[in-house]
Amino acid sequence: MKQGIIILLFNIFGLHFTQAxxxxxxxxxxxxxxxxxxxxxxxxxxxxxDYSDRTGWKQLTAPFYEQLLKEGDKYLDYEWQVVKATDYLEYERSGSRVIMEKPLNENIKALTGLVMAELAEGKGRYLDQIINGSWYVTEISTWSLSAHLPAFQSSKRTLPQQGTHVFDLMAGDLGSLMSWIYYFLQPEFDKVNPAISERIKLNVQERVIEPYLTRNDMWWQALDIDEGQLVNNWNPWCNFNVLTALLLVEGDTGKKLQGVYKTMTSVDQFxxxxxxxxxxxxxxxxxxxxxxxxxxxxxxxxxxxxxxxxxxxxxxxxxxxxxxxxxxxxxxxxxxxxxxxxxxxxxxxxxxxxxxxxxxxxxxxxxxxxxxxxxxxxxxxxxxxxxxxxxxxxxxxxxxxxxxxxxxNTSKWYPETEFLYLKDKNTFFAAKGGYNNESHNHNDIGSFILYKEGKPLFIDAGVGTYTKKTFSKERYDIWTMQSGYHNLPQINGHDQRFGASYKSSDVSFDPKKLVFKLDIATAYPVEAQIKRWVRSYEMKDGILFIHDDFNLKQANSPNMVHFMVAENPVISNGRISLGNGEHALTFDVNEFEASIDTIEQDDPRLSKVWGQYLYRINLKAKNTQRKGSYTFTIK
The missing domain is CATH 1.50.10.100 (Chondroitin AC/alginate lyase)
Incomplete structure (x- = not known):
C-alpha cells in the first residue's frame, strides 16, 4: 500500500519515477x-x-485455402534470380542497398509462397519449385545483406568473404525458413533425393547455428555488453531465428541445450x-x-x-x-x-x-x-x-x-522513455523527451506531433529509403534526422547534437492539468550558450498551448522556432492557417517574422506517406535577447 501511494504521488506531481x-x-x-x-x-x-496429415492441414488452412494456392500458383514458373557480384558492390559504390536486396527478397517471397501452398494442398504440385528455391538458397555465397557484411567480415568489404558466414537479420530469417522447410518436407525431399535435405541441414548448421555458438562478439548478442550500449530489435529477431534452427535442425542434444540457454542469456539483455x-x-x-x-x-x-x-x-x-x-x-x-x-x-x-x-x-x-x-x-x-x-x-x-x-484511455505517459500521448475524439497529441542516442535516433528532444480528426497537422517526417549514409557517421547530414526539421527551436544559431549526453532534464507531466514540461537545454551543444530552455505543452479543450521560457548565457544570433507541417500553410498577420483554414498556429507578430520552406519529397519511402511536398514553418525572432519567453497556440 505504501509503495502504491508513493507511485501515485510521483505520477500526480510529474516527478521521475524509475519502476523497480x-x-x-x-x-x-x-x-x-x-x-x-x-x-x-x-x-x-x-x-x-505433419505434412502427411491432410485432414489437419485442410482444417488449419480452410479460411485461406484459395488465397494460399493462388499465391503458390504465381511461382510455378518463377525464374530464380541471380544476385550478382556487382549488386553487392553497389553498396560501396553508390550506397544503395536495394539493388542487392530486391532480387533476393523476391526469391524468398516466391519460396515462402510455394511452401505454404504445398502445405495447404499436399499434392506435390509445388515440390519441384520448392526444391529449386531451396537449392538456390544453399548455393548463394552468403545469406547476409550487402549493408551488413562489412561489420562482420575482416575485409570490411561488401563482397561475401570466403570462409566467413555472417549472421545478420536476413541470414537468420533464411535459417528459420529453411529449418521449417526441412522439418515439414524432409520425407518428400528424400523420396526425390536425400541430398536435398542433407544440404539444407548442413547449410543451416554452418550459416546460423555454428556462428552463433562459436561467437560472442556479434554486437546484437549483447553478451559482452558495455555500459550505455544499444540493444535493439536485432537481438530478439536474431535470437528467435537461431532458436528455431536449434529446435528443428540441430540433432546434438548438448549443442541444442547450450544454444537454447545462450539465446536466453542474450535475450535477457534486450x-x-x-x-x-x-x-x-x-x-x-x-x-x-x-x-x-x-x-x-x-x-x-x-x-x-x-x-x-x-x-x-x-x-x-x-x-x-x-x-x-x-x-x-x-x-x-x-x-x-x-x-x-x-x-x-x-x-x-x-x-x-x-x-x-x-x-x-x-x-x-x-x-x-x-x-x-x-x-x-x-x-x-x-x-x-x-x-x-x-x-x-x-x-x-x-x-x-x-x-x-x-x-x-485519454492519456498515456511513459515516465522512463519520456513519451506522452494525449487524445480525445478529435485530437491526438504526442511529445517526447529522452536522449539523442536512442536506437534509430533522430535529434528530436522536446518535439511533438499533432493530428486532428485523424489527419496530420504537425508532424515528424520519419526517414527516407535506407542507404549506406543512413547508418554511418554522415547520418546527421540527412535532413530528416536533424532537430531543425522537427518541431523545435534553433537556439543561438545551433541545432541539437547527437550523443547520449544530449538529453532532456527536469521532465514532468501533470495528468490533472495535462501539462508536459521539460528543459531541452542539455540537448544542444555548449556553443549554444544555454542556461535553461524550458518547453511546455498544455492541452485545453482541443487547443494546444506551447510555451518556451529561456535564459541564455549570451545571445549571439536570433532564435528560430521550426514547425513541420503536412499541408501547405498560409501566413496572415500572426496566424498561420492549416488544413484549408480549419486550424491555425498563432504567434506574436511583434516577436517573429514568419517564412515557409517547401520540401520536395523525392524519396519514395517519404512520398508514399506524405505526397509530393512537406512544409517547414520558420519563426525567426525579431530581437536577439538573452532571456525571454515565447507562446504559440494551435487551435
Missing amino acids: RDVDLLTKNYTIDDVQQYLATGNGWVAYP INYVKADGACEEGPSYWGHAAGKLYDYLKLLSYATNNKVSIFEHPIVKNMGEYISQSYIGGDRWVVNFADASAKGGGDPLLIFRYGQDVHSMEMMQFAKYLTEQRSSFNVIEGRDAFRTLENFLCYPTFQKQQAQLPQ
Whole structure:
C-alpha cells in the first residue's frame, strides 16, 4: 500500500519515477538444468500438423485455402534470380542497398509462397519449385545483406568473404525458413533425393547455428555488453531465428541445450535494455521486429518446454505489447512515429492478437480486430516468416470471435522513455523527451506531433529509403534526422547534437492539468550558450498551448522556432492557417517574422506517406535577447 501511494504521488506531481523491476528475467528464473529438464527431446512440441496429415492441414488452412494456392500458383514458373557480384558492390559504390536486396527478397517471397501452398494442398504440385528455391538458397555465397557484411567480415568489404558466414537479420530469417522447410518436407525431399535435405541441414548448421555458438562478439548478442550500449530489435529477431534452427535442425542434444540457454542469456539483455514502461524507442514500425519478435521468441521457447519456461506474466512484457495499441492514431493508419518509424502502420493484427492472448491484454486483442476492420483485406502469409504464418493459421478461428475496439484511455505517459500521448475524439497529441542516442535516433528532444480528426497537422517526417549514409557517421547530414526539421527551436544559431549526453532534464507531466514540461537545454551543444530552455505543452479543450521560457548565457544570433507541417500553410498577420483554414498556429507578430520552406519529397519511402511536398514553418525572432519567453497556440 505504501509503495502504491508513493507511485501515485510521483505520477500526480510529474516527478521521475524509475519502476523497480527484475532483470535477467529468463536466466534468473530458469537455470540451464531447468531448461534441460523441460526441453522437448523430439519435435512433439510442434503445434502444427505433419505434412502427411491432410485432414489437419485442410482444417488449419480452410479460411485461406484459395488465397494460399493462388499465391503458390504465381511461382510455378518463377525464374530464380541471380544476385550478382556487382549488386553487392553497389553498396560501396553508390550506397544503395536495394539493388542487392530486391532480387533476393523476391526469391524468398516466391519460396515462402510455394511452401505454404504445398502445405495447404499436399499434392506435390509445388515440390519441384520448392526444391529449386531451396537449392538456390544453399548455393548463394552468403545469406547476409550487402549493408551488413562489412561489420562482420575482416575485409570490411561488401563482397561475401570466403570462409566467413555472417549472421545478420536476413541470414537468420533464411535459417528459420529453411529449418521449417526441412522439418515439414524432409520425407518428400528424400523420396526425390536425400541430398536435398542433407544440404539444407548442413547449410543451416554452418550459416546460423555454428556462428552463433562459436561467437560472442556479434554486437546484437549483447553478451559482452558495455555500459550505455544499444540493444535493439536485432537481438530478439536474431535470437528467435537461431532458436528455431536449434529446435528443428540441430540433432546434438548438448549443442541444442547450450544454444537454447545462450539465446536466453542474450535475450535477457534486450529485456533489460527496454524501459520498464515498455515503450519502443524505435517507434511503431519497429515494434513488430522488437517487442513482436520478443513475443515470437518467448512463444517458441514456451512451446519447446511445454510452457514451463515462460515470462508472459511479467508486467514489462505486457507493457511492451500494449505500446503498439497505444501508439495508434487512426485515420489512414497513422501512428506516433518518433525516430526512424514511418507515420503509417498499425502493426500485424494477428501477431498483436496472439501477443494480447498470452499477456492477457484485452486492449491488444480488441485493437487487433479493429485493425482488420479498417482494412479491405490482409495477407495471412507474413513475408518470409514461416512461424508467424503458421501461428496465423492456428489463431484465426479464435480471432474471428473477438470484438473490435480502440483503447479508451485519454492519456498515456511513459515516465522512463519520456513519451506522452494525449487524445480525445478529435485530437491526438504526442511529445517526447529522452536522449539523442536512442536506437534509430533522430535529434528530436522536446518535439511533438499533432493530428486532428485523424489527419496530420504537425508532424515528424520519419526517414527516407535506407542507404549506406543512413547508418554511418554522415547520418546527421540527412535532413530528416536533424532537430531543425522537427518541431523545435534553433537556439543561438545551433541545432541539437547527437550523443547520449544530449538529453532532456527536469521532465514532468501533470495528468490533472495535462501539462508536459521539460528543459531541452542539455540537448544542444555548449556553443549554444544555454542556461535553461524550458518547453511546455498544455492541452485545453482541443487547443494546444506551447510555451518556451529561456535564459541564455549570451545571445549571439536570433532564435528560430521550426514547425513541420503536412499541408501547405498560409501566413496572415500572426496566424498561420492549416488544413484549408480549419486550424491555425498563432504567434506574436511583434516577436517573429514568419517564412515557409517547401520540401520536395523525392524519396519514395517519404512520398508514399506524405505526397509530393512537406512544409517547414520558420519563426525567426525579431530581437536577439538573452532571456525571454515565447507562446504559440494551435487551435
